[in-house]
Amino acid sequence: MLIGSNFGLVATVNNKTIIKAPDWFYVPKIYPVTKGTVRRSYTQNLEGEPVSIIMEFLSETENGELSVRATPPYGKLYFYQQILQVPTYDPYAPSLEVRCLQNERYVIQEANDQRQVWIPELQLFLGIWSGERLGQSMNWLRWWDRSGNLLLWSAEQAEQERLHAEKLAAKLRELGIDPDALT
DSSP states (O other): OEEESSOEEEEEETTEEEEEOOSEEEESOBOOOOTTOOOOEEETTTSBSOOOEEEOOOOSSTTSTTOOOOSSSOOHHHIIIIIIOOOEEEEOSSOEEEEEEETTEEEEEOOOTTSEEEETTTTEEEEEEEEEETTEEEEEEEEEOTTSOBOOOHHHHHHHHHHHHHHHHHHHHHTTOOGGGGO
């Protein structure tokens, strides 16, 4: 698979190379590169399967990411929909707008009661989470599994493991065992 952020997606239109760099994308299966080669861009079908998911944190300007301009320079939304033919997910705080490509048109997907949208390609829900991260309290895009469990960021996982280790060490001390002597 290939997951990229601000990474060039390449297509040829009328014998001209067009490159757009989405904020995030996912390709389920890619061909391996020769050892020592660095992948600097991705051309679907030549280097693997078509792009399955694209996320853009859209601007509101006509020439920005939401542009549907059908002539060069192509707008990103037009490029994704008409040229790459891939669904796009457009997060706006505090709401999330998810569009899926169906019959060559984007159709807005409905959210569940928790304001999350099911992404079948990843078997995950995508939604808005309000909280603090990196010293900023705001709305964040987050993933949830099929059961509704929030997928933790690596820092959250590390903190959870640290707290668990502290509790285990305290329990060992209650039992008269010095956990520092075990290492």
